[in-house]
Amino acid sequence: MIRIDVLTILPGLFDSFLRESFVGVAQKKDRLVVSVHDLRGWTSDRHRTVDDTPYGGGPGMVMKPEPLVTAVEELVGEKGHREAHVLLTSPRGRRLDQAKLEELAGRKQLVMVCARYEGVDQRAIDLAIDEEISVGDYVVSGGEIPAMLMIEGIARLVPGVLGNPESIEMESFQNGRLEAPHYTRPAIFRGQEVPSVLRSGDHGAVADWRREQAHEITKERRPDLIEGAFGEEER
Numbered sequence: 001m002i003r004i005d006v007l008t009i010l011p012g013l014f015d016s017f018l019r020e021s022f023v024g025v026a027q028k029k030d031r032l033v034v035s036v037h038d039l040r041g042w043t044s045d046r047h048r049t050v051d052d053t054p055y056g057g058g059p060g061m062v063m064k065p066e067p068l069v070t071a072v073e074e075l076v077g078e079k080g081h082r083e084a085h086v087l088l089t090s091p092r093g094r095r096l097d098q099a100k101l102e103e104l105a106g107r108k109q110l111v112m113v114c115a116r117y118e119g120v121d122q123r124a125i126d127l128a129i130d131e132e133i134s135v136g137d138y139v140v141s142g143g144e145i146p147a148m149l150m151i152e153g154i155a156r157l158v159p160g161v162l163g164n165p166e167s168i169e170m171e172s173f174q175n176g177r178l179e180a181p182h183y184t185r186p187a188i189f190r191g192q193e194v195p196s197v198l199r200s201g202d203h204g205a206v207a208d209w210r211r212e213q214a215h216e217i218t219k220e221r222r223p224d225l226i227e228g229a230f231g232e233e234e235r
């Protein structure tokens, strides 16, 4: 079982997301516990302020350190003295990939801090955050969707959540390569036929075909992945 605490100023964004699909299933099966906390609950002024103008000038606002550090420490304790791993969603962070998701899914407790505005006062990062994670080389307006991405990626890796765990093993990135194409009925659609090997009933031939297709598609679309996926002689 993995526990995830989310800190956000927009907790409502998570409502339907947490109820649906595998994230909902994982929680019903008690494999995943997600608690969403409103960061404004840790403010002390009448307006529940979480942001302020940046020192040195410049556009936008910056998230104040006090509510964020207090919230993290009240939820899971001080940095260096806690079991939980505290993540900040940030375009400056380590880029998320399947290996990172697997590592996160193996932890007991995570905290995901969702920033907004221009980002977070650096002292809050130094004092409360263990790791900054980016979901890609682009900028969105807040950390909520990046956090949902991570939660969804983690939920499907938690043992006992997916009906057929083999489907994970076959997936893109799991073995450092992209997945082979899929087909379902009908056998002929608008004149396009399903490759005959997939209808042959020969499991060995199907496995060989899928391996070859995976290799070809990875070579064409993501040659950077090939190194880890196949041995030197196969490249």
Ligand SMILES: C[S@@+](CC[C@H](N)C(=O)[O-])C[C@H]1O[C@@H](n2cnc3c(N)ncnc32)[C@H](O)[C@@H]1O
Binding pocket: 088, 089, 090, 091, 092, 113, 114, 115, 116, 117, 118, 119, 120, 133, 134, 135, 136, 137, 138, 139, 140, 141, 142, 143, 144, 146
């Ligand atoms: C508008 S962005 C701030 C961008 C920041 N000023 C910069 O240039 O790096 C607001 C927040 O959205 C989240 N965010 C935006 N893009 C992200 C990404 N690619 N990965 C993870 N979080 C992201 C982060 O929490 C970020 O602090």
